[in-house]
Amino acid sequence: MTARESWLLRTEHTVYEVALADTGQWAELVAWGPHGVESGPSPLDWSRRTHFITPADLAPAEYIPYGLRPFNGADLVAQRPGAERGVYWRFTEASADADRALRLVFTDDTLGLRAALCYETVAGTDVILRWTELTCVGDDELRLERFDSAAVNIPAADAARLTYLSGQWSREFQRTQLELTRGRFEMGSTQAVPGHAYAPWLAVQDAAAPAEGATPTYGIALEWSGNWHITADAEPGGALRVRAGRVPHEGAVRLAPGATLTTPRLACAFSPDGLEGLARVWHRYERGLTGDRMNRPRKVLYNSWEATGFAVEAASQLELASLAADMGAELFVVDDGWFPGRADDTGGLGDWTPDPKAFPAGFDDFIGQVRALGMDFGLWVEPEAISPASELYARHPEWVYRVEGRPATLVRNQLLLDLGRTDVQDFVLATLDRLLGDHPISYLKWDMNRPPTERGRPGGGPAEQQDLDAAHVAGYLRVLDHLRAHHPDVTVEGCAGGGARIEHATIARTDVVWPSDNTAPLDRLSIQYGYLHAHAPHTMSSWVTDSPGVFDPRPRSLGFRFVNAMAGVLGIGADIRTWTPEQRTEAAGWVARYKDIRDVIHHGEIRLLNTPADATCGVQYDEPGGARVVVTAWNTGRLDGAPLVPGRASRLRLRGLDPRARYADTATGTVLSGAHLLHSGLPFTWSAHYDAELVVLTRQ
Numbered sequence: 001m002t003a004r005e006s007w008l009l010r011t012e013h014t015v016y017e018v019a020l021a022d023t024g025q026w027a028e029l030v031a032w033g034p035h036g037v038e039s040g041p042s043p044l045d046w047s048r049r050t051h052f053i054t055p056a057d058l059a060p061a062e063y064i065p066y067g068l069r070p071f072n073g074a075d076l077v078a079q080r081p082g083a084e085r086g087v088y089w090r091f092t093e094a095s096a097d098a099d100r101a102l103r104l105v106f107t108d109d110t111l112g113l114r115a116a117l118c119y120e121t122v123a124g125t126d127v128i129l130r131w132t133e134l135t136c137v138g139d140d141e142l143r144l145e146r147f148d149s150a151a152v153n154i155p156a157a158d159a160a161r162l163t164y165l166s167g168q169w170s171r172e173f174q175r176t177q178l179e180l181t182r183g184r185f186e187m188g189s190t191q192a193v194p195g196h197a198y199a200p201w202l203a204v205q206d207a208a209a210p211a212e213g214a215t216p217t218y219g220i221a222l223e224w225s226g227n228w229h230i231t232a233d234a235e236p237g238g239a240l241r242v243r244a245g246r247v248p249h250e251g252a253v254r255l256a257p258g259a260t261l262t263t264p265r266l267a268c269a270f271s272p273d274g275l276e277g278l279a280r281v282w283h284r285y286e287r288g289l290t291g292d293r294m295n296r297p298r299k300v301l302y303n304s305w306e307a308t309g310f311a312v313e314a315a316s317q318l319e320l321a322s323l324a325a326d327m328g329a330e331l332f333v334v335d336d337g338w339f340p341g342r343a344d345d346t347g348g349l350g351d352w353t354p355d356p357k358a359f360p361a362g363f364d365d366f367i368g369q370v371r372a373l374g375m376d377f378g379l380w381v382e383p384e385a386i387s388p389a390s391e392l393y394a395r396h397p398e399w400v401y402r403v404e405g406r407p408a409t410l411v412r413n414q415l416l417l418d419l420g421r422t423d424v425q426d427f428v429l430a431t432l433d434r435l436l437g438d439h440p441i442s443y444l445k446w447d448m449n450r451p452p453t454e455r456g457r458p459g460g461g462p463a464e465q466q467d468l469d470a471a472h473v474a475g476y477l478r479v480l481d482h483l484r485a486h487h488p489d490v491t492v493e494g495c496a497g498g499g500a501r502i503e504h505a506t507i508a509r510t511d512v513v514w515p516s517d518n519t520a521p522l523d524r525l526s527i528q529y530g531y532l533h534a535h536a537p538h539t540m541s542s543w544v545t546d547s548p549g550v551f552d553p554r555p556r557s558l559g560f561r562f563v564n565a566m567a568g569v570l571g572i573g574a575d576i577r578t579w580t581p582e583q584r585t586e587a588a589g590w591v592a593r594y595k596d597i598r599d600v601i602h603h604g605e606i607r608l609l610n611t612p613a614d615a616t617c618g619v620q621y622d623e624p625g626g627a628r629v630v631v632t633a634w635n636t637g638r639l640d641g642a643p644l645v646p647g648r649a650s651r652l653r654l655r656g657l658d659p660r661a662r663y664a665d666t667a668t669g670t671v672l673s674g675a676h677l678l679h680s681g682l683p684f685t686w687s688a689h690y691d692a693e694l695v696v697l698t699r700q
């Protein structure tokens with residue numbers, strides 16, 4: 001066998017080797033795994049030819065167009081409008097920056113298309129970013145029907161286990177699994193945001209191996225805030241081939257001569273340590289995305305939405321603010337309802353000035369009183385939204401997505417601004433600059449509560465040339481980038497009716513995100529459990545709310561709700577006016593304990609201890625350096641008075657500790673050996689009133 005041209009990318013602990021096919025028609029994956037995995041025969045060898053299909057249909061191709069790959073899924077479908085579909089390119093050139101970056105170029109001169117497959121490793125992580133640049137090099141424009149970011153090929157002997165995060169509004173991020181032996185799995189969104197139904201994230205393992213432990217685990221995450229899809233095919237060549245990319249709302253996009261379309265980045269991660277190990281890879285990557293802002297402590301907030309709803313007015317807000325400050329809150333956020341016409345969800349959106357009736361002494365006077373309590377002030381906005389009853393709509397009906405001559409669908413009684421328009425972006429920027437410039441606002445919650453329905457821009461030209469989905473994403477990112485550059489001290493929370501817009505492009509430009517509107521204790525536990533598989537605790541905003549509250553009525557203690565919320569970024573969203581003095585004192589105690597350990601929660605490496613389906617579950621956070629270990633623990637089982645059987649049901653076996661070291665519980669002074677914590681587990685004596693705990697262990 002002659003040596004093929006090949007390239008090796010190297011991350012902190014992994015390698016990714018790509019070789020050129022003998023025909024020069026595609027590049028294919030040779031090895032992906034821990035350092036050294038590349039020396040040996042490739043597990044993706046597809047040389048057992050199968051009758052009736054082409055070699056390209058079998059190959060673990062990195063990126064291959066329809067035309068070259070006629071039968072099995074292709075990553076790119078392109079044509080000259082009116083002509084046959086199909087790309088028949090050949091390898092043109094490669095450029096590599098040592099083992100850190102790679103660019104492989106393929107060209108189809110007949111069609112007039114050049115494609116660059118781009119790879120970049122992320123320093124200090126086990127993540128490789130991949131994307132594709134498509135350039136129209138001919139005289140005729142091109143029509144791109146499918147233009148994924150990249151494909152990854154994963155060896156799976158008989159079946160692959162797919163782990164994904166699915167749900168709906170108020171039940172986002174449910175960890176879901178299936179085994180794929182044949183056929184195709186697909187998920188995605190056409191809602192202009194990633195959506196509540198699926199996160200743009202997938203983990204793949206060989207189904208013959210356990211999900212946790214020393215199981216090679218591969219993951220992808222698409223860094224795109226708009227429409228998307230991820231497909232996974234059990235391929236005849238033996239691999240599971242995962243393809244991911246954006247989906248143009250208009251069915252295709254046009255590429256003009258000389259123009260380049262750059263796809264979103266697909267982050268590709270590997271861990272030899274199961275789903276939990278993969279979660280740690282993603283968390284490290286997300287801490288890097290946050291940059292210097294990682295060193296800014298995430299403040300304990302109070303948000304008044306669940307307490308007052310739309311009935312926002314100074315007196316009741318100040319009553320809440322005073323109580324929140326007494327409990328140790330560091331930030332007071334006024335949610336929806338602070339602007340005129342917003343007595344309910346039928347009006348007001350677009351008219352972003354404080355309602356003088358709600359703040360009779362002036363908005364600044366109100367903010368001043370909040371700040372005098374020792375808290376920062378934060379405000380909710382929904383910049384892309386517009387109420388038909390607003391003054392903004394009367395002035396600019398043309399700013400709304402619509403299809404000429406067709407009725408507009410209302411979702412939550414509102415319409416959506418076409419944020420792809422520069423004039424709309426400028427309006428949003430000016431609005432936010434004015435609010436942040438005129439008032440001492442330290443925190444902005446950016447919400448979005450409806451997807452676009454009649455998604456058209458009358459007069460804007462043929463739909464395929466407008467690429468409205470990409471334009472909206474570009475507008476959204478432009479505004480977020482502006483906030484970061486021009487208001488660097490303002491903390492930004494990303495929200496879309498709960499967790500409908502959470503992916504890396506948003507996480508890189510916000511400080512926290514809101515995973516779900518559902519804060520009911522047991523529901524939230526499973527939302528957060530799924531969320532932490534993909535995203536880091538420092539991004540996970542979470543509130544203590546009343547129980548029973550808006551959602552799941554299963555009662556849980558105040559302690560349970562606090563430990564739940566402090567597993568990420570702690571907030572309080574309950575109507576604390578109704579709390580007893582004892583409850584407020586207890587709450588203040590939890591807030592104080594959280595402040596002591598939030599650094600470990602936000603910077604530590606996590607381990608997921610059991611699942612919410614187990615009677616006792618928890619999250620272990622290891623402080624970098626190993627001095628402290630924090631455990632958030634919950635009892636999820638029935639607490640009906642029957643004595644709990646001591647043993648596994650009320651213990652959590654910790655992981656990764658030094659068995660010879662001794663660890664002291666800072667609250668009780670109890671000292672346990674690492675060996676005991678690893679092998680017998682951390683014991684809990686649960687009861688009906690004691691169903692959660694925060695344990696801080698200090699290494700002796």
Ligand code: DGJ
Binds near residue numbers: 336447496498
């Ligand atoms: C949906 C958000 O997810 C909630 O937290 C709240 O801000 C409401 N919108 C307000 O309308």
